[in-house]
Amino acid sequence: MSFNLDLVIKSFPLLLAGALITIKITLISVTIGIFIGLFVGIARIVNIRAVKLFAAVYVDFIRGTPLLVQIFIIYFAMPIVLGIKIDPLIAAITACSINSGAYVAEIFRAGIQAVDEGQMEAGRSLGLTWPQTMRYIIIPQAFKSVIPPLGNEFIALLKDSSLVSVIGFEELTRRGQLIIARTYGSLEIWLSVAFLYLIMTVTISRLVAYLERRFDTKYDRR
Amino acid sequence: MIDVKNLRKSFGSAEVLKGIDLSIEKSQVVVIIGPSGSGKSTLLRCMNYLEVPTQGQILINGTDLQKADINKVRSEIGMVFQRFNLFPHMTVLQNILLAPMKVRNIDRKTAEQDALVLLERVGLENKADAYPTQLSGGQQQRVAIARALAMRPKVMLFDEPTSALDPEMVGEVLDVMRNLAKEGMTMVIVTHEMGFAREVGTRLLFVDDGKIIEQGEPRVVFETPKEERTRLFLSKVL
Ligand SMILES: Nc1ncnc2c1ncn2[C@@H]1O[C@H](COP(=O)(O)OP(=O)(O)O)[C@@H](O)[C@H]1O
Ligand SMILES: [Mg+2]
Numbered sequence: 001m002s003f004n005l006d007l008v009i010k011s012f013p014l015l016l017a018g019a020l021i022t023i024k025i026t027l028i029s030v031t032i033g034i035f036i037g038l039f040v041g042i043a044r045i046v047n048i049r050a051v052k053l054f055a056a057v058y059v060d061f062i063r064g065t066p067l068l069v070q071i072f073i074i075y076f077a078m079p080i081v082l083g084i085k086i087d088p089l090i091a092a093i094t095a096c097s098i099n100s101g102a103y104v105a106e107i108f109r110a111g112i113q114a115v116d117e118g119q120m121e122a123g124r125s126l127g128l129t130w131p132q133t134m135r136y137i138i139i140p141q142a143f144k145s146v147i148p149p150l151g152n153e154f155i156a157l158l159k160d161s162s163l164v165s166v167i168g169f170e171e172l173t174r175r176g177q178l179i180i181a182r183t184y185g186s187l188e189i190w191l192s193v194a195f196l197y198l199i200m201t202v203t204i205s206r207l208v209a210y211l212e213r214r215f216d217t218k219y220d221r222r
Numbered sequence: 223m224i225d226v227k228n229l230r231k232s233f234g235s236a237e238v239l240k241g242i243d244l245s246i247e248k249s250q251v252v253v254i255i256g257p258s259g260s261g262k263s264t265l266l267r268c269m270n271y272l273e274v275p276t277q278g279q280i281l282i283n284g285t286d287l288q289k290a291d292i293n294k295v296r297s298e299i300g301m302v303f304q305r306f307n308l309f310p311h312m313t314v315l316q317n318i319l320l321a322p323m324k325v326r327n328i329d330r331k332t333a334e335q336d337a338l339v340l341l342e343r344v345g346l347e348n349k350a351d352a353y354p355t356q357l358s359g360g361q362q363q364r365v366a367i368a369r370a371l372a373m374r375p376k377v378m379l380f381d382e383p384t385s386a387l388d389p390e391m392v393g394e395v396l397d398v399m400r401n402l403a404k405e406g407m408t409m410v411i412v413t414h415e416m417g418f419a420r421e422v423g424t425r426l427l428f429v430d431d432g433k434i435i436e437q438g439e440p441r442v443v444f445e446t447p448k449e450e451r452t453r454l455f456l457s458k459v460l
Pocket of ligand 1: 233238256257258259260261262263264265
């Protein structure tokens with residue numbers, strides 16, 4: 001067995017570019033996912049039955065089916081329904097956003113429900129409407145408890161985004177496959193790919209820990 | 223000012239308020255006493271529809287809360303909670319400014335001037351930029367009172383405002399409330415502070431098991447309770 005360091009060095013720029021694409025689709029998807037998740041998370045706790053039901057069905061469907069299958073549905077099944085071909089990038093981002101939205105929704109729901117009930121009562125008793133109380137009082141407080149699980153979701157999605165390689169979208173994992181197809185350097189390339197994922201996930205978890213500390217000192221002094 | 227008519231409230235199958243009739247005039251200070259679990263908080267919370275009655279009516283200045291714009295009604299009724307419920311992510315000043323600016327659309331400058339006057343009134347003018355967790359319980363409760371007053375309410379509801387406080391801080395909160403009463407604020411106060419009830423209350427209600435058992439001038443009820451249940455309760459707390 002030999003380890004071809006030269007291959008690692010030569011492939012590195014290509015893989016690094018792939019890693020940047022992975023970061024890009026993860027960031028875009030998480031951002032969209034946070035928007036979806038905020039609305040769906042709130043929808044799960046409002047007192048309107050139809051809204052609640054819709055939100056619950058969405059969350060259950062996404063969390064109850066594999067992301068890989070969701071990617072296939074969007075890339076292969078939706079075009080049959082819509083009659084148009086979907087670009088792999090669009091399919092990748094759509095699948096990842098919709099998927100992350102469901103997980104983020106649960107994170108927000110838990111975060112909102114963790115805020116003391118008295119906060120909603122205090123807001124409402126001052127004459128603030130429900131949406132105002134949510135916006136100015138509940139959600140800002142929920143954000144704090146939501147940062148660590150959101151960070152975990154970000155990391156999970158970054159890793160899971162490797163699944164979009166199956167539709168030929170060229171992120172990090174797909175780049176690795178393509179290089180191996182050319183060079184047969186399975187060992188070198190997969191280890192390099194793993195290393196790049198590791199660098200990204202460790203960086204994110206450090207960043208999240210830092211954010212969490214910053215939020216803590218703001219008003220939690222006793 | 224506040225009229226409660228045949229108010230009933232159930233949680234599931236448990237009836238907590240069993241037909242309350244009550245009429246409160248402007249500038250009255252109504253003190254509600256009674257054993258724990260008797261429905262005092264529920265009664266108070268029905269007055270601003272934090273709890274929606276199962277039956278009966280609440281009228282504020284003649285308007286039925288059932289049909290009223292509830293946010294507008296609430297903006298004119300101040301409420302002070304046992305556990306303060308200050309907004310922990312906001313400074314004292316921001317706590318006070320929020321409702322006047324968002325509900326009444328008052329500009330920041332005017333609202334700030336008002337807020338500082340109120341803080342002075344509750345003796346906390348130097349705490350405007352503190353966060354609630356940096357304050358003692360007594361200070362937090364005074365901020366909560368200032369926050370409610372910032373909406374210039376017509377009525378103030380207090381739900382055991384001193385029950386969560388260390389004994390040495392009870393006085394400072396009662397002082398603020400005493401001054402409010404002197405200025406003619408209409409107040410409904412649930413409390414276990416019998417001395418305060420007697421001194422400041424213009425009317426005392428004894429509530430037990432979801433009903434008003436006895437009411438009258440505080441001194442009279444304390445000294446010569448008519449009902450056996452009132453006598454029993456008072457003998458335990460006095
Ligand atoms: N949201 C609620 N759901 C169910 N039961 C409640 C609720 N709020 C109060 N209760 C019940 O109603 C009764 C009266 O409560 P409360 O009005 O808080 O009494 P008090 O303030 O006199 O101690 C209690 O038995 C309490 O458990
Ligand atoms: Mg109570």
